[in-house]
Amino acid sequence: MENNLIELTNKLQTVLASISSYESLDLPQIVVVGSQSSGKSSVLETIVQRDFLPRGSGIVTRRPLILQLITQRQSDAGEYAEFMHCRDKRFFDFDEIRQEIERETSRLAGANKGISRTPIHLRIYSPKVLTLTLVDLPGLTKNGRKKRMLTILIFLLGDQPQDIEKQIRSLIMDYISNPNSIILAVSPANMDVANSDSLKLARQVDPEGKRTIGVLTKLDLMDAGTNALDVLMGRSYPLRLGFIGVVNRSQQDILTNKSMTEAIDAEEDFFRQHSAYRSIASRCGTKYLSKQLNSILYTRIKEKLPELRSKLSSLVSQTQQELNQYGDPAFSSGDLHRGSLILKLLTKFSNDFVAAIDGTSSEMSTKELCGGARIYFIFNNVFGSALDGIPPCANLSNNDIRTAIRNSTGPRPSLFVPELAFDLLVRPQIKLLEAPSIRCVELVYEELMKICHISDNKELMRYPRLHTKLVEVISELLRERLSPTSNYVQSLISIETAYINTNHPDFLGAAGAMANLENESKRKKKVSETKRRHMRTESPASSVVSVGSRAEEENHLVPNGVHKENGFTPTPSVNGADNKESFLTYFFGGANKNERPALGPQEMMNNASFTSPLSVTSMMESELERKFEQASIQPTEEQLQASDREEIEIQLIRTLITSYFNIVRKNIQDLVPKSIMHLLVNHSRESVQNRLVASLYKEELFRELLQEDEGVAADREKCKTMLDVYKQAFEIVNNAL
Template sequence: MDKEAQETLKLLENDLQNAVQQLTVDKAVWDPNFDSIKFKATMAGLGKILSSDATKLTLACKPPCKTSDMKPMVKGSMQETVKRISGFVDTIPPTSGRTYFEHIQKLARSAFTAAISLCKSLAEAEDASKIDQILKTTGSVWDVCKSFESQVAGNNREAVGKQWKSVSELVADAQEELQDFIAEQNADDNDEEEEQDDGWGDIMENGTKMTPEQLEACKKTFNMVKMTSMVLKKVQLRFIATASNDAETNIWLDDLSRAGSTVSEQIDIVASSFYEEDANLKEYIASFVESALSLITIVETRVKEDEHVRWFQVSKAQIIETGVCAENNTNRLKSELRSRSLPFPSIFIKPRSFTLTSSAAFDDLNSTAMENVIELINKVQDVFSTIGGNDSLDLPQIISVGSQSSGKSSVIENIVQRDFLPRGSGVVTRRPLVLQLVTLNGPEVQEYAEFLHIPNKKFYDFSEVRKEIEDDTARIAGTNKGISRQPIHLKIYSPKVLNLTMVDLPGLTKIPIGDQPTDIEKQTRNLIVDYISKPNSIILAVTPANADLVNSDSLKLARQVDPEGKRTIGVLTKLDLMDAGTNALDTLTGRAYPLKLGFIGLVNRSQQDILTNKPMTDAIQSERDFFLNHPSYRSIAHRCGTAYLSKQLNTILMNHIREKLPDIRSKLSSMIGQTQHELAQYGDMGLTGKMHRGSLILQLLTKFANDFVASIDGTLSDISTKELCGGARIYFIFNNVFGQALESIAPCANLSDHDIRTAIRNSTGPRPSLFVPEIAFDLLVKPQISLLETPSLRCVELVYEELMRICHNCGSKEIQRFPRLYARLVEVVSDLLQERLGPTSSYVESLIAIERAYINTNHADFLGAAGAMAQLESQTKKHRALERKRAAKVAQMNGRIEHVDAIQPPQQTSTLGGSPKNDSFLNYFFGGSNKNDRPALGAMDGPHNSVTVSPPSISKVVEAEMERQLGEKLSIKDQQQQQPPSQSLDRDELEVRLIRSLITSYFEITRQTIHDLVPKAIMHLLVNNSRESVQNRLVAALYKEDLFGELLHEDENLAQERDKCNAMLDLYKKAFTIINDAM
């Protein structure tokens, strides 16, 4: 490649390197509202572009294209790739989901890294002969780039396209509506006054007679609410027209959402306050005006340059004016309305909600894709129910919790508008009832029920439904009133219900009745906690209104698992049974016990209504009349009753499912991966049948042998991290166990001074010895070397045991499917190891025998006679110096300081003089010393030597001092008259010490040699030989056609586990497909 091309590619490589370094995840901030649909659509578009670029570059680089011709194409194409990927990463908003952001970061980094590799290959290619290498590297780049496109599954691409086409149309409609709305606001004041007057039609028709002041106050309040509603509408339309992924815009929209929700709540409070005896209406209106002004202030921060800013300013002024007027006149208005029992203007009675988050608008626009999310979860729940429950997957569902007498079952029957649950004393609901309500559409449809445990049977008579619940409960939980965790799955199809999924749990009870278990309260409580503690569950806490709220068992349990009350709905039953003069208004409005999802009041059928079979439609109408006519509850009648509860549960569950679907899909994807990995351990199920037996056997033999070798080498994929095993364990045996065993052997173990002295004398025979015989050293050191044999052989046994342990642990699930094959595998490998154990042990014994056979005193590390003598001399000097210090101290303590310095060392120390230049074994004692040294030896050793009296030793002085302190008085003269040991004893002692030093030195050399050679011998003869021969031995012993049938006899338990695992995988995939198609 020419120089210019190399320089160009080098610059491109530097650019790519910089791009890799700039990729970070600093901007990744978790946001549950991240728009995954738009993200996937954008990713799919980028994938198509990159795929097209990949095709062009690959075609351009094919032979016979020259390297020089590729330069401009590679440069241009790769630079475009860098721009596209980097640009896409930079456009991801800060509020995007961390999972998506990190995933695209990873893909981009992989693409850049592969591009760098491509640049290096091109730069190194000197001619077109390396074109294949270039093409290979190019392919790795585009394989990564194409993975962008795969992020949107094929069956979702069409759905994504339709979604965004629908979005575009709705945005266009919204913009047109916005223009009409602006034109409407610019209409003359007369038209506006007419609209305001029309808003009072419902009051004027009732013949209301008000003073002008009262009427003006009511109108002003109405105008204030209407003006605020107009502000909310315009804000929402403005958002649709200017929606973007800008981070600052999203933050503004979130603030706007919170302010709008506050305004909506204040509207409800003002409306309901007109019918409350002690309500401070003036304070409520002031709070409402404050929240409305706060909303407009937030709006003004983003519309200062907007052409309609004047409209918002006028609205702000009007709200302030009407608010002041309303505060001054509402008390009279309130009294007038209450005294005449007049309905309040309809605008106050209609419930309002205002939700405008950064993704809420898109959720509304795309609601058609999420209409059936409850039905979707029902399908997933049915899928998991076929395998015995969905404990592994936390699905969103509503859990009904309440005490035994709270009316929990009546609430569910009111929602279904059917009498179908068992009734009686004590715990009647003894198993969880998973109730799925499905709306039926169409004229004259007939409602019916289905049980999951009785497929293809429809129950049209709901008394039979009750009987089947009782019978199935008795089959599973018995007849002794005990409870069971196994749920009953019931699905009811009716035009009277909304899509809903609920779980009715046994009611809490305090005291066992009849045949109930003594621990019935504990069993029930544990069952309830297990259900409501799941983060995706919504708790329906049922509490009777005629009991003190602080004693509510359902709210107490809900607070344990949901302390902030974010996923708890409170239901107050028996409002009609409260004491006269009391009401639950504070609870229902959230002032007594705040819950994010609020409280809803209900009136269930009485016992008399149940006995007389009062129709459900009549009961619901009676409930509605109760709330509309009750003086305390009529202001919130629109937020009470069974109909409102059903609608709220449907809405809450739907929104909850939408929020949790991405997490559920991620969880399912993880479960699919884990199950696939587990199933893979059982082996390839394709290799079944007689035709494939040989292939399967050979595959299993190879895998077993590879696992055995990999365990020794430490390359096994699932090697243990809890304890040492395999090759690491063998290393530990060599260096720790064997090494410590050798070090624990003392060089002169079992050798006393008497033994050494006896060996020296025995080696001289009947002759007097001038020198220490060399044979004495041999006699003493060889038994010591034999001490190394036992730990060496034990080392062989430990390694053999570890290899056997490796063999037993190599049985994967795939091999353990066939217990007979596994047993034969272990047997064959055991025989192989046993065969190698004998030669290895024999060789180790030979190593010890070799060391004993020849004592090499010329070893470079051997201490030698001169070294031993010098060592002894040094030790003697140190010992005597210490004795002199001690003697001087003793003498000073007694006031009789002796002339310790006059004590001379023994005369024989002159024999420890200089050593010859060429030292041989046992110089001075074994015949190798020079003639000048022999007289000294002879003076000690001759038979006619005169015995000279040596001065008293320091040790005797110390002994005398000790005896004096004990009261035994010995004179110094007596000590001086004691005779010292003979010179022959001093020589014996010196010889013993010398021989001991030489034995220690030679033993250390031998121990080091054995420590080095034994592991090598074991590795060669036992470990390496086994690992190299194991596969051939297994094939030779087991790969025989007549053995295939016997060896491949499958274990029934493992077969059942594999089938269950396979069924689980199919169910996970089915559930994942259901959710993925919906998203």
Template sequence: MDNVIDLVNKIQDVFSTIGVGGNDSLDLPQIITVGSQSAGKSSVLENIVQRDFLPRGSGIVTRRPLVLQLVTLPPASTEEDYGEFLHVPTKRFYDFGEIRQEIEHDTTRIAGTNKGISRQPIHLKIYSKRVLNLTMVDLPGLTKIPIGDQPADIEKQIRSLVLDYISKPNSIILAVSPANTDIANSDSLKLARKVDPAGKRTIGVVTKLDLMDAGTNALDVLTGRAFPLKLGFVGLVNRSQQDILTNKSMDDAIKTEQEFFVRHAAYKGIAARCGSTYLAKQLNSILVAHIRDKLPDMRSKLSAMIGQTQHELAQYGDPAFIGSAHKGSLVLKMLTMFATQFTASIDGTSPEISTKELSGGARIYFIFNNIFGHALDAIIPCSNITNDDIRTAIRNSTGPRCSLFVPELAFDLLVRPQIRLLESPSLRCVDMAFQELSKICHTCGTKELMRFPKLHSKLIDVVSDLLHERLGPTSTYVKSLIDLECAYINTNHPDFPGATGAMQELEKTRNKSRKKQQNDHLKVNGTSTTNTTNTAATTMDLKRRNERSSSITSSTSMNGPNGPTLPGSSPSKDSFLNYFFGGASRTDRPNLGPNEKSLHHTNPITSLTNDIEGELESHFANNFTLESGEDFFAQSSDKEDMEVELIRTLIISYFNIVRKTIQDLVPKAIMHLLVNFTRESVQNRLVSELYREDLFNDLLLEDSAVAAERTRCKAMLDMYRKAFAIISESI
């Protein structure tokens, strides 16, 4: 049965040799010794080994984990007891004093001289006829306050190190506590309970029982009444400092220990279950049973690790294929592998799809659907156009004429800049899709491909050049989509409402607004005084306009349809001259009689013409020097206001039509000209650029770090297979 311990030791040795701790990768069953400083951990180990081999002194002495493997020599062996260090594989230490010195020397070499700790373990194997097969790990003692030049967080460092070891499910915790302190305050038992609350894999050791105050004992603890543990407690009596100074032999020390328990009134009933000899046997049987219990799980885990390591090793490639006879096929294989992975990342068929974040083609879809779509939706048409801008465009487009209908030229003039607002987010969409493809390119590459850094770099360069080649035509085409929309404003589009539809919508909106205003006025004390005044003013204004219109109409009917008829002139001609120039000049007029003069001066058309001339002269005298940017529309007419609202409504309607078109066409253009073109031509481009015999030697220069990693991986695989075979034979 002890062969299973030897099996674990061999696995641990090999794992440590190749730089991988067995406790990290396979969680090998082993006994972890935990206790505070001066709890007697070192004495416990020396009593089990029955040799003085551990450093002693004040403060922290054990500053690195010590992996101690005890191997029983055959009874017929004539060889003396000796020790071997994993870091000194060619030397056997027969002098255990030298073993102590080597531990101190290697601790200083790794952990320094400032009493700090290191996680790198020391591996020591002791061969002796007096030991039972065991694998134990001695850890630095738990401390509270840094001493001397120890790091300020030394307590936190040691607790973290201890927890890393005892948290592993396959470890057995050997919790050492001194009997001359309250067991309820034992640091080792507190940590053990933290990771093993049920106490199933913790064995307690109570040291220094001979130093307890007279009349007291630890019987309740040793029998499990005070602190129950499934594996129980074992009591020990350590060698005193005087015994160490006088070099008292281990045989005498163990005999003295047994006599103490047999003669002690409280402990003589449990003397057979106390002492270092019993502890060694108990640990051996516990470890053997624990290993045998864990062997099936270890076998299953090793099987899974073999499969994983085989897969990892395959990714590093076979070095045999770097030979001259296979270089061409290897390069072609790498090119195909890279192109396939690039295409699979875009299509979403890659076997290594991330479950944590969007990747590959999914990110391009997100750009189209979310980023680009939201960017277009965020554009508010006409937000940069004021009502005065629209009035100016309307007036400028009509020139000296008065428009009878909505001027189309003003609509064309104003809608094109709004369409141009779509150009920037469209080009930005192209750039973002290009960046995602570049990211996909840089993330492609298996471990086998990473063997050849120059080849991988060249692959990225070729695909990047291809993407840059396609970026220009794609951006140009997308820009041309905006140019096409600006080139022809299609007011016959089936979704465009036209002037009639827009007018109907405006009328509906105005009616709703009027009804709302009326309701609001009625809610506030019926009809207000202000409304009454405004209504009266409006009524008076309409009355004056009607009177004036009636007067003009009446005068026109009295003097003929075309104005007054004057002697010596035709009615139409005279009416025209009177309207614009106030009649003929005095020097050109014939001599008129008194009645004719009276008729001329009382002519209402002439009077109205004089009024218009006076107003024009007054206006131009005051406003002829108006600067650009001054308000021309302080007194805009209702007709102009209606035209402004109508033009704004038409611009928004047409912009929304174009926005939908651009939102549909830009992703299609990017997919056709950039994404699909690249994914379909990437392999041909890679082959044409890199499959050249003169490049093979340079491209297939293997990275030394990858070669070393492949060697390590192969060694691990061999060890896993060997361990699996041994465990399979043992089950």
């Protein structure tokens, strides 16, 4: 039973390591940690009872070695080894095993002293070993000045990184941090155990010493009269799993090829005959260490079986679901099966496209807006903000409006504010709404294109050519709808400019515009009067105003803010109720000739001094010549300066443009999203499946469309292998409980 459980762990490690996912299970294993020259390699070789590890000075182990020992019956093929990177070959010569480890190490870690995190997997079958899983890691290096100088020298001469010590410690921490790992901390007995690098590192991840077992080497090299009995008895450095003393072969024994059998016999004799260790001789030595490691590993695996079974059950379910998404490769053979498969994939793709628009997809992102929600955002935020950001009178200066008013009257003086000027000015303003409207169509089109390109359907991703064709068909459909939608949206603007409906119920009109201006004038006058009263209250001396100046002010201003110098004097009214009516009459007709300043100022005739007819005629001819000369050149800035009447006309036109522009903007903000939804979005979502079937459901295309991606096929095989391993492991674990 012990061997079965450990073999299960070994098998899981081997198979799962081939797809780099065995770490997720945190499988129990024994991690060997020790400093350089601590005897770590000798301990492993004595356990295996074979010389197979590279030897030399400096860092010899430069890649993790996952060593799986499997008890082999005597009647079987004898001792041999297998590497995971060359599974078809068995190694019977252990010198060849050492050479293969060196070759594989140099292949990834370089020829000098660099290290690699990628492990080497070695499985040894032998009747001399107990079933174990051991991980041999690079030896810890000292931090002394001499050692650092040596490291820098090696770095300069070879390709060893300068931070080699940091890399080794990081690599060791990755393995011993696994809570299911058993830490085999190797320390030389001829040094202070409290300063052992391996025990210090183990203490960081296992502060209570629950999963650390100490191994004391070089007991035979201690000074005469000293021993390590207190350490081995757990009195000086307590560990839950205790310390075990071993005596390995010396360097001389290795050079003279002393056999492992002789070395183990010599080790047993040392403990039996030593005065300090004879009482605990049965709990010392390599044989006892192997038994203890086998027992500890078995106990650890058995403790983790319930957790392992639960995790394996979950992995079986997840892997089965993932395998189902890859589909059955046999299903794509035969025209009948191919046809039904393509029809299924077409339907799935179109349903996903529609669901993304409608917001009913079960795989909708929670990190960002997408699909239909993105389209709504474009309508409501992007397009709405773009329209609101356009001023009704953008790029219209007072001079532009005044020029339009003057040009629209031609050679005739205006009797009232010309409507043609309003038409000429408001149409270009409405055209400003066209650019953001067309851009709104483009943004929605781009979002629909994004939806059809994004697909997480693994079954569909098996067939890259089919997926490419699906995207091409949908893209073509969307491109076909883009032009009609843009043209229709553009026509909405043209419709608005084709007929300026001044009878619209929401349009202010002339009366409303004048009322607004009058209210604004009264408000400003009231504010000005309030300020003057406030100033008089604060400074009485400054409030003294001459009667003449007050009378002059009253003679130049009329109640509605129109100057008398323009030739208009409103008819007095007892209660002032007729002021507004007379003001409107002034601008829009009904006044007599004397009340229309456009007919010519009367003051010039009234104030002219009478002279002889001849002199008058001469003066008029001279004045006419001067006027005609001025007419041949551009008007001066002084001549173009707006009169008070024109200032009011400009404000009136600006108010009318703003009122009508807001009406049109409101219409466009409502109609453009509706048009896009009808002509582009809804039309695409309703016709997507019919278009896909009509374009791709053709028997002559089946074989081409269902050519499977090689990467997906490899992933399916890997997933299938993974599922088989999980199922087998679950069965063994389930039976073991």
